[in-house]
Amino acid sequence: MREARLWASRIEADQSLGAIKASKNILFSDYFKEWYTTYKAPKVAPITLSRYKIVYKVLKNNFKGVKLDKMNRTKYQRFINEYGASHAKDTVHKLNALVRSCVKSALLDEVIAKDFTQGIELVYNTNKTRKVDYLEYDELMKLTELTASKLNHNFTSRYIILTAIFTGARISEILALTWKDIDFKNNTITINKSWDYHFKTGFKPTKTAASNRTISAPQLLLGWLKQLQGNDKKMVFTNQYGTLPTPTAVNKTLRKLLKECGLHKKNFHFHSLRHTHVAYLLYNGVDIYVISQRLGHSDISVTTKKYAYLLNKHTKKENDKINSALDQLVNKKISLNKD
Template sequence: MATFRKHGQGWQVRVSWYDDNNKRHYTSKAGFKTKTDAKAYALELEQKKLDNSISNKKISFVAYYKDWFNTYKANKIADTTANRYKILINVLDKHFGNKALDKITRYDYQIFINEYGKTHAPDSVKKLNAIIRSCVKSAILDDLITKDFTQRVELIWNEERILRVEYLNVQEIGLLITELKKELHPNYPSRYMILTAIFTGMRIGEIAALTWDDINFHWKTININKSWNFNNKRFKKAKTESSNRIIRVNDDLLNVLSDLKQNNTKQVFDSVFGTVPGSGAVNKVLRKVLKQAGISKKNYHFHSLRHSHVALLLYYGVDVYAISKRLGHADLTTTTRKYSYLIDEFKAKSDDHIEDLLNNFSTKKESKKIL
């Protein structure tokens, strides 16, 4: 593959290739007066590749995937996402082994999807397919293959593997809040983090990253502009550009959070012990408090609080578009896809409300004049 760019007063070309050990190499040269000259040089190297002056060994699918991940993805994605990419290496290796990338057909890939889908939920299959499709498109750009073998493949999954996200109804949310407030203590921020999730729908990384200058007690807002990397204990960029947002919060939450000021820490939820509780610690507290509140939810965890926040807003008639902005989604489609099950459940309530509005309207004298 060759890439070209302006370099000073001329052009630079960069060519990549794989050696006999499936290791990728690069060579570059600058000083070409025109892009045409640079292309001619690149074509000359490509010809050498065909003549085996540069290795023309067929790289395996798995080897290319590893190289693609390390080159284009490893340093740009969150650790949790990176783990998903790494796990996929073993999945591909188990099925394809050392099979050459350019020997894989659409049929081969469909068989792979069929086998993987037998034991995985829809979400897992869709994420795997999205990653592989991106990798294959990159291989096409690298001139290693000419066709996209992932194109128009039918995604197969196991319906029984679908894990329904549990959420709390309004009454249960009230019980949880009451139980959380019984044992609040600034030295142990986990309960405060859970309350923040209930009232804001924020992600755990966003909550952990909050600093005191992010909270405006006068205007009753929280400025969400970063996330927290629990592995290296550092701030990182928000999940997406749309994740940067300012949301309104209630007095009750602000009053609770103000208790934490006595810890004299930069981060709101940094304890006197110098650490922000991680997912494991917070979930342990959440399970304990749920049990104390008499709430039994087998698959309920911290991220479920985000779903419960959505359920709470839908219950009180908040517009889905407003909910989408509050959650930091890029568009309404993301919200309706992720929370479709909640929206469907509250549709009946909305339909009843619409019917009542129309009935009240039709009984008024003004409406009778119009009708």
């Protein structure tokens, strides 16, 4: 009986080793595909899944015939060097993040013994990195005033632009707004869904759980939105054609308005309004934690990382205020060189 149990245990162990051994024969790119198909595809949004598919194609083209268990840091670093030479920082960072998650899975599966992505130096092309553009205070005033002066309830793109200026919300969140989300009594807007303009499937969940939020909205904005109540009983931004304007159409309207304002911003697009919203709030001394919650970020670190360039500028301003305040501790008639 004891010998039978030992024999069964050896068979089970051999089968387990055989499974791992079989997995070790898998190509790096194929393992990546199996990984995201098994662990990510069932729960991520279609647009997110498309990013995994793009990375798969990149790995397939750059690691032809390379088995997962033959991967090492040198091979991967050489790939990053070559790929990064022609891609922006954000693109390289996102690709590496997906590969690292896959490699951690391979470690758990015992297909590889070491994490070959650890300690990798990311390389990227600074010329490919798109400069984030935003509007300064006086520029924002010009755009807001001009847009408000051209409102027409039949053309809802301008209302969408003003909503972005006053809320900092993403375009998918704004397009998804229904009248039930607008609280005219308490002056708030609730964001609890997004609009799938990529695959045209209608409503979809927000980007993250933290993106579900209720934010304050000024009466001025809510007053403008009331002008649209006769367009549709459900959707806020339904236009004269009974549809929601596309992001392309909204961006076209935005560029036209910027041109009329005499503002020439090469890299400015609709999402830049979100950055402009943050810049304006920082300019007016709003706490970064409050801004983070308003943007729907899961953690304040997401905000500080994404808007570091704005925070650095804000920090200089705050340091000047600190120095000015500390200077008040000393009577200016007193010489600092006095013994």
